[in-house]
Amino acid sequence: MIIIGELINGMYKDVTRAINNREADIIQHLALEQVKEGASILDVNTGPYSKDPTRDMKWLVETIQAVVEVPLSLDSTKADVIEEGLKITRKRAIINSTSADTDRMDIIFGLAKRYNAQVIGLTMDKTGVPNSKGDRLELAQAIVAKAIEYGINTEDLYLDPILLPLNVAQAQAAEVLESLREIRLLCNPAPQTVFGLSNLSQGAYKSRSIINRTFLTMAIANGLTSVILDPLDRKLMDALITAELLLNKNIYCESFLDAYRKR
Amino acid sequence: MIIIGELINGMYKDVTRAINNREADIIQHLALEQVKEGASILDVNTGPYSKDPTRDMKWLVETIQAVVEVPLSLDSTKADVIEEGLKITRKRAIINSTSADTDRMDIIFGLAKRYNAQVIGLTMDKTGVPNSKGDRLELAQAIVAKAIEYGINTEDLYLDPILLPLNVAQAQAAEVLESLREIRLLCNPAPQTVFGLSNLSQGAYKSRSIINRTFLTMAIANGLTSVILDPLDRKLMDALITAELLLNKNIYCESFLDAYRKR
Numbered sequence: 001m002i003i004i005g006e007l008i009n010g011m012y013k014d015v016t017r018a019i020n021n022r023e024a025d026i027i028q029h030l031a032l033e034q035v036k037e038g039a040s041i042l043d044v045n046t047g048p049y050s051k052d053p054t055r056d057m058k059w060l061v062e063t064i065q066a067v068v069e070v071p072l073s074l075d076s077t078k079a080d081v082i083e084e085g086l087k088i089t090r091k092r093a094i095i096n097s098t099s100a101d102t103d104r105m106d107i108i109f110g111l112a113k114r115y116n117a118q119v120i121g122l123t124m125d126k127t128g129v130p131n132s133k134g135d136r137l138e139l140a141q142a143i144v145a146k147a148i149e150y151g152i153n154t155e156d157l158y159l160d161p162i163l164l165p166l167n168v169a170q171a172q173a174a175e176v177l178e179s180l181r182e183i184r185l186l187c188n189p190a191p192q193t194v195f196g197l198s199n200l201s202q203g204a205y206k207s208r209s210i211i212n213r214t215f216l217t218m219a220i221a222n223g224l225t226s227v228i229l230d231p232l233d234r235k236l237m238d239a240l241i242t243a244e245l246l247l248n249k250n251i252y253c254e255s256f257l258d259a260y261r262k263r
Numbered sequence: 264m265i266i267i268g269e270l271i272n273g274m275y276k277d278v279t280r281a282i283n284n285r286e287a288d289i290i291q292h293l294a295l296e297q298v299k300e301g302a303s304i305l306d307v308n309t310g311p312y313s314k315d316p317t318r319d320m321k322w323l324v325e326t327i328q329a330v331v332e333v334p335l336s337l338d339s340t341k342a343d344v345i346e347e348g349l350k351i352t353r354k355r356a357i358i359n360s361t362s363a364d365t366d367r368m369d370i371i372f373g374l375a376k377r378y379n380a381q382v383i384g385l386t387m388d389k390t391g392v393p394n395s396k397g398d399r400l401e402l403a404q405a406i407v408a409k410a411i412e413y414g415i416n417t418e419d420l421y422l423d424p425i426l427l428p429l430n431v432a433q434a435q436a437a438e439v440l441e442s443l444r445e446i447r448l449l450c451n452p453a454p455q456t457v458f459g460l461s462n463l464s465q466g467a468y469k470s471r472s473i474i475n476r477t478f479l480t481m482a483i484a485n486g487l488t489s490v491i492l493d494p495l496d497r498k499l500m501d502a503l504i505t506a507e508l509l510l511n512k513n514i515y516c517e518s519f520l521d522a523y524r525k526r
Contacts, residue, residue, distance in 0.1 A: 166508075166515050173509045177484055204517065207505075214480050214505040221440055221481035242470075242477040245429075246436045252429050254467065 002226030005039030010047015028067045037231040045075035086115040094118040100125045100139035109150035118156040158192040165202040180222045197229040213239035265489030268302030273310015291330045300494040308338035316344045349378040357381040363402035372413035381419040399442045421455040428465040443485040460492040476502035
């Protein structure tokens with residue numbers, strides 16, 4: 001499982017404050033903690049309140065790279081913000097993200113080709129997020145086709161069927177589960193699958209943790225290959241480690257949780 | 264989800280003692296507690312130490328039926344012990360179980376037909392438990408064919424791909440997960456799927472609970488329709504309820520765990 005840590009995101013107030021005040025230690029602490037708890041990639045998002053997202057992205061990437069060596073997922077709706085990150089990332093980056101809209105895909109896959117980056121593709125377009133597995137797969141297929149057109153290896157494509165909050169779109173969770181399974185069959189080599197887990201439980205105050213970890217294990221059973229989550233959620237990581245154990249990805253021993261963390 | 268409570272089983276020392284001493288209150292307490300916590304069926308097994316399993320089965324069924332009204336799963340390797348239960352069960356019973364061996368199936372499906380019972384069919388035969396999904400499906404198909412031969416409705420057949428202890432057969436858990444999905448496609452109406460969950464974590468002392476509940480949610484994601492488990496394991500039931508919510512089987516509300524339990 002490729003674990004993408006979600007915590008360096010200006011959506012969180014303390015991160016926005018750290019960005020605005022250039023408090024490198026706060027960002028670096030979040031980077032170090034997430035990697036320590038199992039993140040293999042860190043998502044970097046300047047957030048909705050950034051006044052100068054291009055400069056903020058540059059500062060974040062430099063600040064994070066000063067303390068950890070993992071690849072970064074450059075998370076922005078603005079192509080120039082992503083490119084600012086791509087210019088200076090030392091490890092191969094992931095662009096987070098493109099939609100299935102042709103104009104956006106042309107920009108993002110162009111960047112991916114130029115900078116040898118991987119790409120997260122969201123199965124949505126200008127009309128919104130589809131309501132069914134079938135429509136998700138149709139958009140996924142369009143993204144795959146465009147990636148191939150740009151000479152992107154389909155293994156470097158992360159397709160995200162988009163988790164919606166359970167409290168507003170309950171029926172969609174099952175559609176996402178089945179989409180995960182079928183996305184893997186779209187092409188060879190199979191694309192990665194991914195989603196932003198926390199989105200599922202937006203607004204579910206007291207049950208967020210159990211909703212997230214239960215869905216994650218169900219998605220792993222359906223072949224999920226990577227996920228954007230909070231790696232500091234210990235119970236969530238326990239569930240992830242156990243689910244992978246049950247799929248025989250790691251060797252069982254009595255202390256398998258500790259063994260995984262000591263790797 | 265059809266939840267079959269596993270606790271009335273002579274395998275447990277206190278149950279064997281209660282059976283031997285005819286302590287009805289202990290058995291009835293276990294029956295009431297399991298139903299209260301969500302069991303829709305109770306498994307009844309006199310256990311390996313019973314000196315007179317036929318009389319013990321009769322006493323257990325009468326004792327349980329004096330306090331709860333749920334159907335019973337008559338769990339024995341001996342056909343005469345099962346039949347003793349079938350004679351007196353007031354609700355439609357489940358026979359637990361037949362293997363895929365022809366002689367056993369003829370006896371069990373004969374009983375099922377005579378007493379209008381449902382049947383759990385284990386995908387194993389005299390040579391043991393298969394090592395692959397393919398071999399499990401082959402035995403499942405043989406059980407389905409025999410059930411049809413006896414005029415049993417395939418919806419009344421519970422096919423069990425058999426969970427083995429993770430510490431001795433780790434690779435089999437994933438085979439079971441995929442078997443669950445494909446068993447449902449064997450015939451129309453689809454057979455139920457079931458397994459004894461606790462078997463998975465035999466010998467995994469400190470991790471039993473997380474292994475059981477993680478696998479259960481993964482199996483639910485693969486279409487599991489019923490399960491034999493300990494309904495008094497609160498965290499396990501929380502996981503089950505949440506997994507069903509995520510498949511849109513119950514309506515989301517902020518207090519969905521409480522709401523489910525108050526049904």
